[in-house]
Amino acid sequence: MNRCMCEHRIEVDNLDNGEIINHTILLIKGHIRQPRFPLPNNTTKKCVEEQLVLRLRQQSVHADSAGELQQHTPISRNGQFKLLCDLGQHVSLAEEVQLQLDFSFCNTSHQLEILYKAADSSNKKYRLQPLYITCSKQSVPEELVHENCEKINLNLRLVQCIYAEQLRTAGFGRRTFTINGDCQVFESNLSCEEVWQQNEKDLWQNFAQELLTSSNWGEDSKLKFVAFISCTRYDGAAVAASGDFSYANIRIHLKGHAALGGGGLALFGAAYLFAWPQTCNAIQTCFGSTKEVDLTELPDDSNYRRTYGGVYATTLGAVVHEIGHTFDLGHTQDGVMGNGFDYVNRVFTLDNLTEHLPDRIIQHVAPKVIAQVATRPRFTQLKRTTNSFLDKYHEQKTSDSFYFTRNCAVILAHHKWFRIHNGSADEERAGDAEITYDAVNNCVISAGDNHPLCLIEVRCMDNSLVKYWYELQSGKDIDEIYTFHLPKEAHEENHYLFVLTKTGLTKRFNEY
Ligand SMILES: [Zn+2]
Ligand SMILES: [Zn+2]
Structure with missing residues (x-):
């Protein structure tokens, strides 16, 4: 066998060495470079390996007690693989466990270490x-x-x-x-x-x-x-x-x-x-x-x-x-919060073909919003792209068509249910901060010093569809932003304002 002549390389796309994982199911995506490496003696003969093997070991102080999990997964024609690991099922999960991942394919191998932490305490x-x-x-x-x-x-x-x-x-x-x-x-x-x-x-x-x-x-x-x-x-x-x-x-x-x-x-x-x-x-x-x-x-x-x-x-x-x-997300045209939620399968399957499913009519949400905060210029604004087939194709190829648009990701990242809490009294007092809308000066204001503004969305009353959004980023030479002047376009009939602070407070203004 000429196996040792192969020159493959295993690349993991979505996991870094030393990464901390707080969830029990882990998706590992990657590629084998040169998966069908032709053997030099005979160019018609190619490497026939079809499976990637992952060995997952718990690095335990009790060296011998840890079991090893072995999983085989197919690779696609272009060498892509997607592996689902149930950490919860295969290792005894204490609060914190160091895990060693050993990938092998043909004559190549690749190692990674990750730290599983039950939940951020x-x-x-x-x-x-x-x-x-x-x-x-x-x-x-x-x-x-x-x-x-x-x-x-x-x-x-x-x-x-x-x-x-x-x-x-x-x-x-x-x-x-x-x-x-x-x-x-x-x-x-x-x-x-x-x-x-x-x-x-x-x-x-x-x-x-x-x-x-x-x-x-x-x-x-x-x-x-x-x-x-x-x-x-x-x-x-x-x-x-x-x-x-x-x-x-x-x-x-x-x-x-x-x-x-x-x-x-x-x-x-x-x-x-x-x-x-x-x-x-x-x-x-x-x-x-x-x-x-x-x-x-x-x-x-x-x-x-x-x-x-x-x-x-x-x-x-x-x-x-x-x-x-x-988690306070509104609707978006595309992505998870819009027409894209049917495509969750693509996150887990290989060689996805473009599917062109009918767009959905965005439905009503059961509303209930909490919150507060404020700012000043320096914003980015979403411009909606057209919905052509080509866009869709491109989207699905690059992002599996299942993604949170930037404004949704920003809300989640700052949300109380997602944030890493430092447990300070600030967090608890957060409810006291006052986020107000100043009609005279046409701006949203965060009155407290500790709750800089983060994101402002203009959403439709009927279906919570986000029409415009502004992400407030403080630069190196700019202090945190506490006052945000609404641009003219933001004043839409039948719309409301959704405001988010960097500390995760939210507030809705029906009148603005
Ligand atoms: Zn090979
Ligand atoms: Zn919805």
Whole structure:
């Protein structure tokens, strides 16, 4: 074998040596350079290696106790690989664990060390709790509860990884939210019949209210919830009888369903969990599944892909999107908070072809905004690009089409649920800062000295679509910005101002 003649190089794109990871599912993206290296003696004969091997070892003080995880992953024609590691499953995760990653391909190898830290200890306060909502007098088989809770646990950890990846890409490091614990069953006062009669906004209102007043969860204002309604019901027979398989008709025959986020709650129906994986190993297979959805039995929400993989992508993308609203994000034309959330699959799959799915009509959000702050010039402004097919192609190639636009990334990076807290009293007093709008001078002002302005968005009242945004950057010779004069264009009918400070305070002005 001429294997040793190969000259490959393994490159990891999204992980640095020594990087600190606060989330349990890790996506590792990279390339093999010269993956099909021709052997010199015979140019028609090429290296036939097709798999990359990762060995993951825990560097423990008890040298022999640590187990080794080994994973094989295919490489694409151009040498790309994407690996999902479940750190939570394969190593015993104490608060802090040093992990050694050993990649090998053919005759080449590459090493990395990372530090897993359960959660930033200073960021323990602000968390996200997954819930599985059952109705009063509803008997859900124990096994189904278990299975669905496991799916919710796994996929919320995946969403946590997605946020970390996206913010790292945007230049803010691996900031993400912290999960409070395993999915818990929450019993509602509503009966299934009552749930089936309500629309998603009423369901959101009702469950948000019940959670606020519950003895278990109501006390803690630093918890947000991601909840799934267990009794979502699909009448496939009626859809089949009507012969109308449009999404609108499917939605009409889906009762007790929601995909709505805002304030402290992101609410979903459980009907689409059929397409979700229960183990980390199954994630990439599920995204790639071309199995067709039988619409007489199961509902479809895949932006007309009508496959299990499409349903998984669209409904998981919706979770990323709706959770985004609970973190005060508005809508954008493209990206996760706009037309791009169907494409979450592309983050995990290789050799993505361009998909041209229909654009969505941006829906309403359940609003609830907190906040405060202020500034002065020096801003960048978003100019919307045109939505041509070519743009779309380019976008999908370069960024998997699944990304947070800059303004969204800035909000997340400064959000209380994402920030690294120094635990100082400043943080706690933050609520006292006064962010005001001065109508006479047409400016937003942060009155306190400690809360410089960070971002100002002009959002539509109807659907929270961001029309303009201004990022305030203090330069070397410029002090932090506390007063921001609104440009003329910012005064739009039927719009409101969303203001964010560098310290993570937010405030909404309906009148400005
Ligand atoms: Zn080789
Ligand atoms: Zn939305």
